[in-house]
């Protein structure tokens with residue numbers, strides 16, 4: 414076992430913990446005792462906060478579980494080990510005419526990590542979350558049992574593990590249903606919108622005909638321009654040649670951690686105004702390869718280092734119903750007023766399709782995601798946004814959280830008590846101890 418600083422993408426909190434690497438799916442779990450504390454699976458650390466961290470415990474690093482087990486190119490069914498990256502899956506399946514049914518905004522997540530956070534993508538309004546497309550997986554528990562989980566077999570463990578934040582055991586392999594494509598290209602339209610009301614109109618007008626919709630929002634804009642931005646909508650289109658190459662590493666990277674954050678009120682305002690004006694036309698259309706469309710942030714490696722030594726906090730909430738729309742307006746005004754905020758603030762409407770995951774985050778409503786440089790002011794701001802999210806019956810995304818309170822968690826995830834019954838007694842995380850009120 415090695416001790417090293419396993420980090421999450423936000424680089425906050427920073428924790429030293431023991432790591433045990435898994436190299437084969439029949440490896441056994443380490444035995445814990447009262448002194449050696451708890452276990453937690455660790456995929457590729459692309460979660461922003463502490464769901465993949467386990468202060469004082471052991472993380473089970475899964476990147477060695479990197480083998481494909483079976484691929485049926487007729488039916489589009491893939492079985493692979495849990496540490497395979499989504500990028501590696503795309504490299505295999507796109508030339509064969511298939512794509513991930515749901516993909517998050519990074520291809521550097523592992524399939525096990527994507528399942529355990531029940532990630533969502535730009536097609537949530539049509540396809541639901543990742544868990545909707547999981548056929549089966551194997552779950553290794555600390556009692557040594559290997560449980561085949563599907564909608565028919567061990568279905569309670571199936572539901573608890575999808576979005577189960579790594580707490581129900583170690584997923585060793587996953588079987589996925591893919592969606593067919595005819596090439597690697599999409600046709601994308603980008604439309605400028607002048608304020609948040611226009612965003613809602615565009616979403617309503619697009620969600621039926623476009624498989625992928627998402628908006629970037631200028632979170633520094635105020636007044637009549639509050640919530641202005643760029644709305645992207647796209648569909649896969651046939652392409653004669655398949656540019657199958659998927660970058661397993663970014664081509665350029667931030668080489669080292671900057672001594673202080675480059676992100677401040679001034680740079681944010683400048684960037685947001687420039688990005689909004691960069692597109693002169695109201696509507697722009699292009700054919701685009703799936704890599705820049707789905708994974709724009711992956712093009713610069715280690716971009717998180719730009720936030721300096723204190724790291725960053727992501728915040729993603731979902732706000733349901735008509736009241737949620739009003740709360741979104743209030744939140745955008747508070748964020749703009751605070752002078753904190755994000756280069757990349759994202760808005761999207763989640764659809765009605767529910768995931769089998771007990772603790773799944775996506776639910777019908779509007780979702781806002783943005784990141785902030787870590788500072789005491791930001792903690793106060795996010796506490797305020799939490800209160801607003803709670804009042805409207807919404808939720809905050811654990812995959813991006815490092816600070817929500819136990820009370821907030823219980824309100825966001827009413828299935829929490831039922832879920833707790835399936836938590837493996839030897840598994841825990843820094844996140845879990847905080848939100849279950851069991852912090853050391």
Ligand SMILES: Cc1cc2nc3c(=O)[nH]c(=O)nc-3n(C[C@H](O)[C@H](O)[C@H](O)COP(=O)(O)OP(=O)(O)OC[C@H]3O[C@@H](n4cnc5c(N)ncnc54)[C@H](O)[C@@H]3O)c2cc1C
Nearest residue numbers: 456457458459460517518523525526529532533578579584
């Ligand atoms: C640039 C960027 C864009 C993103 N965009 C999106 C987005 O659009 N939508 C979205 O939903 N998320 C998004 N995310 C978040 C990211 O997709 C998720 O946090 C994902 O779960 C990370 O996967 P990972 O393999 O790195 O897992 P980790 O972050 O290492 O772990 C995530 C969780 O999975 C558990 N886990 C990992 N492997 C296993 C296993 N084998 N068995 C059991 N549990 C396991 C861990 O214990 C932990 O709780 C984004 C992240 C980044 C950095």
